[in-house]
Amino acid sequence: MKRNIFAIAFAAVLAVTGNVRAEVSAAKAEAFVKDVTNDGIENIINAKISQQEKDARFEKLFNQALDLDFIGKFVLGRAWRTATPQQRKDFIAVYRELNTKTWSKRFDEFKGKSFTFKGTTPSNSANQIFVNSTVAMDQGEPAKVIWRVKQTGDTFKIVDIVIENVSLAIAARNEYAGFIKNNPGGVEALIKNLQNKVKTM
Amino acid sequence: MIKKSILFPVMAALLFTTASCATTGNTNPHEDNDSLESYNRAVFKFNYQVDKYVLKPIAEGYRDITPEAVRNRISNIFLNMKEPLYFINNLLQGNFKYSGISLSRFAINTTLGLGGMFDVAEGWGISRENSRFDQTFAKWCIPDGPFIVLPFLGPSTPRAAVAFAFDMAADPVYWATLNDANVKDKISYTYTALEAISLRAQNIELLNELERGSVDFYSTMRSAYLQNRKNMGCRDDENVQTYDFDFGIEDEDEIFDEMEAE
Numbered sequence: 001m002k003r004n005i006f007a008i009a010f011a012a013v014l015a016v017t018g019n020v021r022a023e024v025s026a027a028k029a030e031a032f033v034k035d036v037t038n039d040g041i042e043n044i045i046n047a048k049i050s051q052q053e054k055d056a057r058f059e060k061l062f063n064q065a066l067d068l069d070f071i072g073k074f075v076l077g078r079a080w081r082t083a084t085p086q087q088r089k090d091f092i093a094v095y096r097e098l099n100t101k102t103w104s105k106r107f108d109e110f111k112g113k114s115f116t117f118k119g120t121t122p123s124n125s126a127n128q129i130f131v132n133s134t135v136a137m138d139q140g141e142p143a144k145v146i147w148r149v150k151q152t153g154d155t156f157k158i159v160d161i162v163i164e165n166v167s168l169a170i171a172a173r174n175e176y177a178g179f180i181k182n183n184p185g186g187v188e189a190l191i192k193n194l195q196n197k198v199k200t201m
Numbered sequence: 202m203i204k205k206s207i208l209f210p211v212m213a214a215l216l217f218t219t220a221s222c223a224t225t226g227n228t229n230p231h232e233d234n235d236s237l238e239s240y241n242r243a244v245f246k247f248n249y250q251v252d253k254y255v256l257k258p259i260a261e262g263y264r265d266i267t268p269e270a271v272r273n274r275i276s277n278i279f280l281n282m283k284e285p286l287y288f289i290n291n292l293l294q295g296n297f298k299y300s301g302i303s304l305s306r307f308a309i310n311t312t313l314g315l316g317g318m319f320d321v322a323e324g325w326g327i328s329r330e331n332s333r334f335d336q337t338f339a340k341w342c343i344p345d346g347p348f349i350v351l352p353f354l355g356p357s358t359p360r361a362a363v364a365f366a367f368d369m370a371a372d373p374v375y376w377a378t379l380n381d382a383n384v385k386d387k388i389s390y391t392y393t394a395l396e397a398i399s400l401r402a403q404n405i406e407l408l409n410e411l412e413r414g415s416v417d418f419y420s421t422m423r424s425a426y427l428q429n430r431k432n433m434g435c436r437d438d439e440n441v442q443t444y445d446f447d448f449g450i451e452d453e454d455e456i457f458d459e460m461e462a463e
Binding site (some may be wrong): 128130146173175178 | 233329331413414415416417419420421423424425429431432442443444445446447448
């Protein structure tokens with residue numbers, strides 16, 4: 001009998017500790033991503049407004065929803081360490097602009113589509129969680145889209161998007177590492193190249 | 202002309218040799234296993250030209266002259282021919298229920314679906330259970346080997362290349378044409394070319410977008426390709442999320458130290 005009470009008490013302690021460790025609120029994180037995608041689809045893609053207004057709304061939503069400073073720092077990889085403060089600033093600025101413009105265009109591909117949310121998966125990184133979703137494609141199987149969400153206090157931010165197992169943050173990090181490795185101009189050349197890309201978009 | 206029936210085992214043997222020599226000692230999740238980088242970049246450049254001047258124009262032309270409904274029918278025929286492949290691989294992975302599904306889908310769609318043009322089985326709630334040799338080898342925990350870009354075929358690894366050869370051999374078109382010397386090459390080359398064009402037509406936008414935003418398209422493709430493969434998982438670590446890398450700035454120094462130590 002005593003043993004049973006011990007077992008229950010032990011289980012209760014474990015449960016409480018477990019809850020304390022899981023700092024990220026799964027329900028809130030999922031609701032956050034749902035809101036962002038709904039907002040994007042209803043108030044931008046499907047809204048009857050000018051393209052200019054669409055772009056402006058998208059830029060605002062995109063910059064609010066994503067932590068682009070955090071992502072930018074990560075994708076520059078080891079080059080971040082050796083970059084000067086000015087280079088860091090320039091890189092983040094151009095990275096932000098490049099992504100805003102690229103995704104503003106790609107976002108239209110989701111016209112008439114909707115995300116089906118499939119719960120969350122814990123992450124090994126502190127204060128982070130994965131929100132799972134799928135989106136129907138014109139042909140073939142639905143695509144798997146996973147949102148990596150970081151919680152700071154009551155604020156949620158998307159820090160990575162994983163499409164069919166491909167993390168966009170890792171892909172960008174490898175891309176920039178590849179560029180820097182093959183270019184004597186290093187980070188400076190990378191920033192220049194990205195700035196030129198943004199100009200022609 | 203080299204007989205294809207000879208070519209296949211030779212190619213498979215060659216690739217197996219490459220696979221067994223391949224080093225897989227890359228443990229850093231942030232860096233891709235690319236010991237053949239300079240060779241790969243050269244072949245990538247070559248493939249890119251082939252794609253730009255041959256495959257892409259054909260795929261675009263194909264999209265322009267065929268209505269979407271027709272394209273879907275054609276892509277359905279190719280997909281139906283893959284059911285025997287799915288059947289074998291579901292079996293090899295021990296998914297008996299799925300292999301039964303693949304077999305019944307092939308029977309239903311080949312007959313009632315008019316040679317696979319229509320997916321009748323899907324309408325009955327029997328959905329495709331796609332499974333290829335690459336997945337089977339992954340489940341069997343066969344190591345992947347280094348990243349390698351193959352002429353015409355594109356990004357690959359020794360394991361993926363061997364699996365691809367097996368996939369081709371499991372296609373009914375390959376078997377049907379194997380013993381008839383006159384039609385064999387014509388039919389199967391046309392078939393392979395059509396299949397490549399149909400697939401390319403489906404991916405045009407996606408690839409355009411990837412390329413436009415990238416400063417080093419080779420690295421982007423390699424990263425996307427290898428990330429996708431890592432997640433195929435071997436039986437022992439099916440529940441490991443490979444995209445759950447250490448993503449905290451405070452841990453970053455540790456990652457860099459690890460990378461520099463290599």
